[in-house]
Each structure stands twice: as C-alpha cells, then as structure tokens.
Amino acid sequence: MIRVVLPAHLRTLARVDGEVLVAVEGSATQRSVLDALEARYPMLGGTIRDHVTHQRRPFLRFFACEEDVSHELPDAPLPDAVASGAEPFWIVGAIAGG
C-alpha cells in the first residue's frame, strides 16, 4: 500500500484524518498513485490535477523522501521507500495567498 499525505483542506474534503492508504496496480508512479487516490476518493478529482490534461495544479507540489518530485515525469517510478510504504507520498500546497 502507498501512504499519501494530503493537505488539510483535501483531508477535510475526502473526510479522512491523517494519511490515506491506496493500492496501485503495477509500479508506483505519480500517475498510478493519483489514479488510485481519485478512484478511492472521487471528490478529489480535479483538485490535485486537471480533469482533462492531468497537469498538476500550479500551487501544489509532490514530495517523496524529502525530494521535490513535482517536475518528474508522471510515469517515472517513485522511490522504493514510497513504493514499499516505508515513506509517504506528500501532496503539499504552496505557501501563497492569504
């Protein structure tokens, strides 16, 4: 299972506390994790990436093992520690606005 840490507003929207767990088919990538996340929590569709283009929303970032992986290709494998569940996949809102 992949551990995913959501921003507070998306935890509220998905009605979850703390980390969420999702199972992915095949290798763990940004795309497969987000596909699984949106399948498990349909209300998150469109809030992390565009419904149609699947582009990451501009004020969100993805982190894995303390590295910013936002600009990695969506099908690039995530680190083994994320794939194994030892480390979570972080979805982080930019510090912006008021």
Place this chain on the structure above:
Amino acid sequence: MSGVRVLVGTRKGAFVLTSDGKRDRWDVSGPHFGGWEIYHLKGSPVDPNRLYASQTSGWFGQLIQRSNDGGKTWDPVGNKFVYDGVPGTHQWYDGTPHPWEFKRVWHLEPSLTDPDTVYAGAEDAALFRSTDAGQTWQELSGLRGHGSGPRWQPGAGGMCLHTILLDPSDPARIYIAISAAGAFRTDDAGKTWKPINRGLHSKYIPDPAAEVGHCVHRIAMHRARPGVLFMQKHWDVMRSDDAGDSWQEVSGNLPTDFGFVIDVHAHEPNTIYVVPIKSDSEHYPPDGALRVYRSRTGGNEWEALTTGLPQRDCYVNVLRDAMAVDSLDSCGVYFGTTGGQVYASADAGDSWAPIVSHLPAVVSVEVQTLP
C-alpha cells in the same frame, strides 16, 4: 410561522443565517467549507432544501457542493467544467488573443421548475448546465460561440459570467451578463444568443454603438414583469422595457451611479434598490456613509435609506451578488459587505440592522422565504 434563510458566501467560507418571519433574531451556522472562497450559494425555488454552492480555491480549483437538507449537510458533486469543442480565444487585457481557460464558477442559478437542473456562470465566461443535480455539467456553447466571442475582454475582476436570469413566463428565455462583454439573451433555451447592449454607453468604448465590451455589473428583474430589466453598469443605472433590446439611463439623482448590486422589491415591480459606490477607482461609499438608495418609480427618482446603517467612517464595498430580497408580506432586503457585515431590513429598506458584523468579506447573499 414562515421564516427566512439567508445564504452568505464569503472569502473564507459559507454561512447560513435563519430567522422566523419577524426577522429580528437570527441563528448563524458556519463556516461551512472554512478557508475556501464561496462565490455563491443558492436554493432551488422548487425544493427549498436543495441548495447548491460554488466552492473555489487558488490551490485546489473548483468544487460544487450540494445540500438536500437546507444546508445542514453537504456533499461534493461534479466539478468537471470542460468547454465544448475547441475553446478558441478571447481578447486579453492588452488586446492580444488569449485562450479560454476555466477558472471558477461565479454564480449558480437553479431552475424554476426542476430541482435537479441548475445553471453555472463561469470565468472565463461561459454558461454551463447540469440536469442531474450537479453531477455532470455541459456547456451551452452557443453563447461563447456567438460571433463576438473573440472580442470579449476581461474586466478587472476577470472575465466572469456573473448574472443568470431565468424568465418565469418563458422557459426558453434566459438573460446573462458578462464582465466586460455585456448582456446577452437567448430565446431558444440557450442554443443561440444575441447581445442586448443597445443604449449602453461606456466612456472607455469609442464606438457608441458597440455590440459588446460593456462592463455590466448586475441585472435584476421582477418575476411578474420579466420583460422589464434593471441594470447596474460599471457606471450608470439602466432600465429596459423591451427585454433588453434597448436601454435607458435611470441614474437620476443618485449621488454617484457607479456600483455593483441592484435588486427589485418582491411585491412592487417598480421599486428598486442600489448601493452607490464612489467611483471605479475608489470602491467604497461616498463620504464614508453607507446608504442604500431606493426608487419607487423604476429609476430616476431615488431616496437615501440610512436608518441603522453606518453614516461615518464606513469604507466597505457591496459586491455584485451580495443583495437579495425575501418575499414575506413586508419585503425583506439584505446585503453583505466586504467588511463582513450582513445587513437586513424587514421593512423594505426603511430601517436596517446587522445580522452579523464580523464575517470574512462577503461575496454573495441570497435569501429563501420558507413556508
């Protein structure tokens, strides 16, 4: 005893204010969706417990929430707003072509006859409709496909479709308004649209007969007289007696005719309300005095309504969707400010009192009259 439910959208959440018909004691619930911008909430005229809300965020985009119990509980529904076909371009601020990009929903207008049908006015300007209670949305692309679309240009607040008026006497007739393209009307349920801006004059448009480009802030109608429209334009308060085919200025003795809101008394089709704002560069009331102006003559002759409103040191704004009226025997009038106050008058504007005073900046106010 009958009552009212006031739906308030703010920069940081939604609030539901309820009272009995006396309208002097209020229960306040909220914030709902705390921390999110709530551009608009509105209830179905057919089923008052069915509410729709537009919830947006710069981080997380657009959500639509639906309540089936009058706002006690909410569920997110569909948020996939996709322009029909190739979106094309409109004009950017500098006059260059700019691709149409969906940003948010400014206004939700539930059908007059079906609680599962609701219209959404979007930025960049487009009209969407759902017939399954908000689960899925389809663009009525005849509007954006009107030949003038590539010449539409955003106002300072964005290129938003902010006003949707459904004609109660003709289900095929809908009016909409866009900043800063102008007003449009369909007579075939959204297939085709015509600009209805003749008679509007805007100093920044050199062509006095310009078909589009007018910064319409708000349009209002009375249900009993849907062919008569009242408009608060960027500058100028306007009136049309022919369903928008032509407009005449009715600013009359207003201290300034800049403003955002305009609304019509529930029982007197010729009684209208505006809140004059000093100017397009100073978005607050003249002289620091918050005054609603009422005309009982359908415009031109206006009286200031001040009782209970701050008459000094008041520098708030009242945004375009932030005024509403109830339909109790003594018509209630409500408006919200960017300072977080929601004011109510239970006597058609003669006197006012704040329901709440310290909300986040108020973006929209709607009211439901409950049995």
